[in-house]
Amino acid sequence: MDNVINGCYKLSWRERIGFCSGDMAQNLIYQTVSIWLLFYYNNVYGLDSATVAVMFLVVRIIDVIWDPMVGAMVDKSHPRWGKYRSWLLLGAVLLATFAILCFWNGFSGSLLYAYITYVGMSMSFTFVNVPYSALGSSLTRDTNEITILTSVRMFMANLAGLIIKTLPLVIVLFAPKVLNPQTGEMEAVYNTPEAGQAWFITMSIFALVGLMLLIVTFFESKERIVMDKSESAQVKVSDLWMELVRNRPLRVLSIFFVIAFTTMSISNAADSYFMTFNMGATPLMTTVFMWLGTIPAFIFMPMVPAIKHRIGKNGMFRMFLGIAIVAMILMYLMMSVESLKSYPLLFVVQFVKSTGVVVATGYMWALVPEVVTYSEFASGRRVAGIVNALICIFMKAGMALGGVIPGLVLAWVGFQAGEPTQTPMAEQGILWLVTLIPAALFVLAIYVIGKYELSDEKMDELNAAVSIKPKH
Numbered sequence: 001m002d003n004v005i006n007g008c009y010k011l012s013w014r015e016r017i018g019f020c021s022g023d024m025a026q027n028l029i030y031q032t033v034s035i036w037l038l039f040y041y042n043n044v045y046g047l048d049s050a051t052v053a054v055m056f057l058v059v060r061i062i063d064v065i066w067d068p069m070v071g072a073m074v075d076k077s078h079p080r081w082g083k084y085r086s087w088l089l090l091g092a093v094l095l096a097t098f099a100i101l102c103f104w105n106g107f108s109g110s111l112l113y114a115y116i117t118y119v120g121m122s123m124s125f126t127f128v129n130v131p132y133s134a135l136g137s138s139l140t141r142d143t144n145e146i147t148i149l150t151s152v153r154m155f156m157a158n159l160a161g162l163i164i165k166t167l168p169l170v171i172v173l174f175a176p177k178v179l180n181p182q183t184g185e186m187e188a189v190y191n192t193p194e195a196g197q198a199w200f201i202t203m204s205i206f207a208l209v210g211l212m213l214l215i216v217t218f219f220e221s222k223e224r225i226v227m228d229k230s231e232s233a234q235v236k237v238s239d240l241w242m243e244l245v246r247n248r249p250l251r252v253l254s255i256f257f258v259i260a261f262t263t264m265s266i267s268n269a270a271d272s273y274f275m276t277f278n279m280g281a282t283p284l285m286t287t288v289f290m291w292l293g294t295i296p297a298f299i300f301m302p303m304v305p306a307i308k309h310r311i312g313k314n315g316m317f318r319m320f321l322g323i324a325i326v327a328m329i330l331m332y333l334m335m336s337v338e339s340l341k342s343y344p345l346l347f348v349v350q351f352v353k354s355t356g357v358v359v360a361t362g363y364m365w366a367l368v369p370e371v372v373t374y375s376e377f378a379s380g381r382r383v384a385g386i387v388n389a390l391i392c393i394f395m396k397a398g399m400a401l402g403g404v405i406p407g408l409v410l411a412w413v414g415f416q417a418g419e420p421t422q423t424p425m426a427e428q429g430i431l432w433l434v435t436l437i438p439a440a441l442f443v444l445a446i447y448v449i450g451k452y453e454l455s456d457e458k459m460d461e462l463n464a465a466v467s468i469k470p471k472h
Contacts, residue, residue, distance in 0.1 A: 018220020025213035027160035053407025060400030071389020091127030105196035154362035158297035165290030174198035265402020270433035324356030
C-alpha cells in the first residue's frame with residue numbers, strides 16, 4: 001500500500017529497481033554511443049575527426065527543434081497505458097534499432113548513412129529519455145525518497161557503464177585476427193576496419209538487453225503525480241521556452257547539465273584514445289582504466305544521502321567536483337614526467353578523479369524533480385514533460401560539445417586515424433582532453449551550481465504548498 005503525505009510516496013525496493021532499470025537500459029545504449037561512436041567512426045568506419053565533429057553539431061541543432069515537440073507531446077497526451085509509461089515501449093524499439101544500425105559498417109565510409117542512423121538514434125533517444133525522466137517526477141515528491149531513488153538509479157546506470165567499458169574485450173572475442181606489424185603476430189583488435197562486424201554484434205547485444213530492461217520499467221513503475229486532461233490540453237511547445245525564462249532553478253540546473261555532460265563526454269571519448277595511443281595499452285589495460293571510471297559509483301553513491309544530510313547539496317557538489325579537478329591536474333603532471341608514467345599510479349589517480357565525477361554528476365539527476373515541483377508551484381501546472389525536454393536538450397548540447405571538442409582538438413593537433421602511433425603533438429592534445437580541459441570546465445561547474453537555491457527545507461515548503469492530485 002502507498003504511504004503518502006502531501007504526495008510524498010514511499011516506494012518499494014521492487015519499484016525502485018524496476019524504475020531504475022530504465023536508466024541502465026538507456027546507458028547501455030546511449031552511453032555506448034557517447035563513449036565509442038567517435039572512436040568507431042574514426043578507426044573502423046572511416047570518417048575523419050573534423051567531419052564527425054560537424055555531424056555531432058548538426059544533430060544537436062536538430063534536437064533543439066525536436067525535443068521540445070516531444071516534451072509538449074508527452075505532457076498533452078494521455079495514452080492507454082499511462083501518461084509517461086506508454087511512450088517507453090515505442091521509444092525502446094526505435095532506440096535499440098537505430099543504435100544497432102549506427103554500428104553497422106555495411107555502408108562503411110558513407111557520411112549519408114552515418115547522418116541518417118545517428119539522427120534516428122538521437123530522435124529515438126528523446127522518445128525514451130523525456131517520458132522516462134518525467135515518469136521519475138511522477139513517482140513521489142519526497143526529497144529523501146528522490147535522493148534514494150537517484151542513488152539506485154546511478155548505481156544501475158554505472159553498472160551499465162561497467163559493462164560498456166568492457167567493450168574492447170567483448171569486441172576482440174568476435175573480431176578476426178590481423179597481423180600486428182610491431183610484434184609480427186596475428187592478433188584480434190578492435191580499432192581497425194576488420195573489426196566492423198564485431199562492433200555490430202556487440203552493439204546488438206547491448207541494445208537488445210536495453211530493450212528488455214525498458215520493458216521491465218514499463219511494467220514495474222506506477223504514475224501517481226500527473227496533470228489531469230484539462231491542464232494538459234493547454235500545454236504548447238512554446239511553454240518550454242517560457243518555462244526556462246520563469247524558472248530560475250531550472251536555468252541554473254540546465255547550465256550545469258551542459259557543463260557536466262560536456263566534461264563527461266570529452267573524457268569518455270578521449271579515454272580510449274589516451275589508453276591506445278598515449279599509453280600503448282592492451283584491450284585489458286584499457287578496460288581496467290575505464291572500469292576505474294565507474295567502480296567508485298558502487299562505493300560512494302550509496303553514501304550520498306548521508307553526505308548530503310551532513311554538508312548539504314552545494315557542499316557536496318563543491319567537495320566532489322574539487323576532488324575531480326585536483327586528480328585531473330595530478331594526472332596531467334604525472335603524464336608530463338616520464339619517470340612517473342606507470343599503470344599503478346595512473347589507476348590510483350583515475351579512481352580518485354572518477355570518485356569526484358560520478359558523485360557530482362550522478363546526484364544532479366535528483367534536482368530534476370525539484371525544478372518540476374518549483375514549476376508547479378510557480379505556474380500551477382506540473383509540466384514534467386516540458387521540463388525534462390529542456391533538460392534533455394541541454395544534456396544533448398553538452399554531449400554535442402563533448403563530441404565536437406575532441407574532434408576539433410584531434411584535427412588541430414594532427415591526429416592520423418588508422419595509424420598505430422601518433423606524433424607527440426597529437427598525444428599532447430589527447431592528454432589535454434583527458435585532464436586540463438575537463439578540469440577547467442569543472443571549475444566553471446562549481447560556480448554555476450553554487451547559484452542553485454532549492455534547499456531541502458525549501459522543497460518541503462513547496463511540496464506543502466502545491467495542490468496534491470495523486471493518480472492511483
